[in-house]
Amino acid sequence: MTNPIFVAIDTPYLEDALELTRRIKGQVGGVKLGLEFFCANGHHGVHEVQKLGLPIFLDLKLHDIPNTVAKAMQAINLLEPAIVTIHAAGGRAMMEDAKAAAGLHTKVVAVTVLTSLDNHDLNRVGVPDSPELQVARLAALAQEAGLDGIVCSGHEVKAAKTAWKDGFFVVPGLRPAGGTAADQKRTVTPRHARDDGASILVIGRPITKAESPDDAARAIMGTL
């Protein structure tokens, strides 16, 4: 089995990111660098991590008017990331323009409903539907816009995959059995997400905060 684990390297410190990536390199399929890392280290930081040889998932969650998002996408093309995130809530035109501006080898995926939100939180931001319904709605819009796939929780990935057979499904909010949810609200185990059709598994703290991150990654891989 190809290793589906992408570790969320959520740190602003380049040296820490490099050390962690070196340590887990043999146990994972790729690394995810987010806003925190990119704001602190920019293109240089991404290049340095890239030199270690793992695919890079650049999680910038772009969300703005179509022109601005397309220009931002062009500005990161030089980095040739394997995966980039945008927000589906930016609308169809924004997603279309983002995909058109992305490099040929970059998968552009749309964040649907953040895994840190539950039904109540979603209602508070003006969406009267359940996360399941909202994910289905935004996944259909992302597919129409020509994106490669979506980001959703393990609660919705099975239905999303049934509706979009060749979609690429990124699933974060994963916790090994008995793990601490922290700020995540829609969690499942890595195995559950994998069985339900996740293409890649985004895992942060259960690996990065473990006493031995490489052992933690190996143990999670062993459950898949």
Ligand SMILES: O=C(O)c1cc(=O)[nH]c(=O)n1[C@@H]1O[C@H](COP(=O)(O)O)[C@@H](O)[C@H]1O
């Ligand atoms: O786009 C993401 O990767 C993402 C979307 C989402 O809905 N929920 C979510 O947690 N993430 C990211 O996935 C990672 C989860 O980290 P942990 O909760 O530490 O495993 C973080 O880097 C989040 O930014």
